[in-house]
Amino acid sequence: MRDRAPFWTPATRPEDILLEGDWITLRGLPPLPQVMVSGDLDAYRAAHDLPEAVGLLAEAEDPHYAVRLARRRMLVVGTELSPRDAGWSAGCATSPMTGALAAFEITGPRAMDLVARATALDPYRPSPSAALLFAGMQGVLYRxxxxxxxxxxxxxxxxxxxxxxxxxxxxDGADAAAPQT
Amino acid sequence: MHIYTCPFCGPRPETEFHFGGEAGNDRPDGDVPAQAWADYLHYRQNPKGAAREIWIHLTCHEVFVMTRDTVTMAAQPGEPIPSDTTDRGDA
Structure with a gap:
């Protein structure tokens, strides 16, 4: 069979992405352990000793934390879940998300300028949900x-x-955003 | 850019929302005349002024009712749909 692999553009690894501008840096992170939890969030937090889930642009702290996505859904970061253990248990549905979601860090005094380009939401108004449309993509944004x-x-x-x-x-971002070969 | 208010997330840009149809246009139940089906499927109130509509917040998947003025485009904060209208208990 003909090898069509060279036809496709090589996939970009998120952790290889690094864009540096004046007073701002966008950097892809190595895969973060992540679990999506739906259902009884309070029960899950109590069972796993998690702090209150943070909302939009709220401060999250290591080693593991939860980010609220919806009324009955949150993303737990810093906790690994084996696909074998995923599913419905104790009022919650859990799904491993480590390979599904890429994480980026935006740093520098102009970090919020990038947010302003990506969305029209009010950055000074708290929201219980950290989920948003970022440059047209479904995303999760917090500090x-x-x-x-x-x-x-x-x-x-x-x-x-x-x-x-x-x-x-x-x-100078065009070169840095080019796919790795 | 319009700002709509999700009952859970609060004010968000209109691009995060999707229109879900006219509120109160319930599916006919049981043996009903053809006219009732036609009303449900094809005819809308299209009021001039305050209109009650179903909207969906795409990022948190909240489905809610919003009153929007079709003349001025002013939108009231979204209202959660009472659980007894979404849970028919016939599962």
Whole structure:
């Protein structure tokens, strides 16, 4: 059979993405352990000793934390879940998301300028849900230390890099956003 | 850019929402005349002024009722749909 692999553009690894601009950096992180939890969130937090789930642009702290996505759904970061253990138990449905969502950190004094380009939401108004449309993508946005953390579908990492590189915040971004060969 | 208010998330840009149809247009139940089906499937109230509509917040999947003025486009904060209308208890 003919090898068609060279026909396709090599996939961009999120952790290889690094865009640096004036007073802003966008950096892909190595895969973070993540679990999606749906159902009785309070019971799950109590059973796993998790703090209150943070909302939009709220501060999350290591080693493991929860980010609220919906009334009955949250994303737990820092906890690994084997696919064998996934499913419905004790009022909650759990799904491993480590390979599904790529995480990025946006740092620097102009980090919020990138957010302003990506969405029209009010950054000074708290929201219980950290889920948003970021540059047209479903994403999760919160603060982690000095950085903003953004989780998006792993398959959209290259799009995020290309979109960010096209903004005026990253004058030299086009090269960095190119796929790795 | 319009700002709509999700009952759970609060004010968000309109691009995060999807229109779900006219509120109160319930599916006819049981043996009903053809006109009732026609009303359900094809005819809308299209009021000039306040209109009650179903909207969906795409990021948190909240389904809610929003009153929107079709003349001024002013939107009231979304109202949660009472659970007894979504849970018919016939599972």
């Amino acid at each position: 982690h230390g000095e950085a903003l953390r953004l989780h998006i579908d792993r398959g959209l990492a290259a799009y995020l890099a290309n979109w960010a590189a096209a903004t005026s915040l990253f004058p």
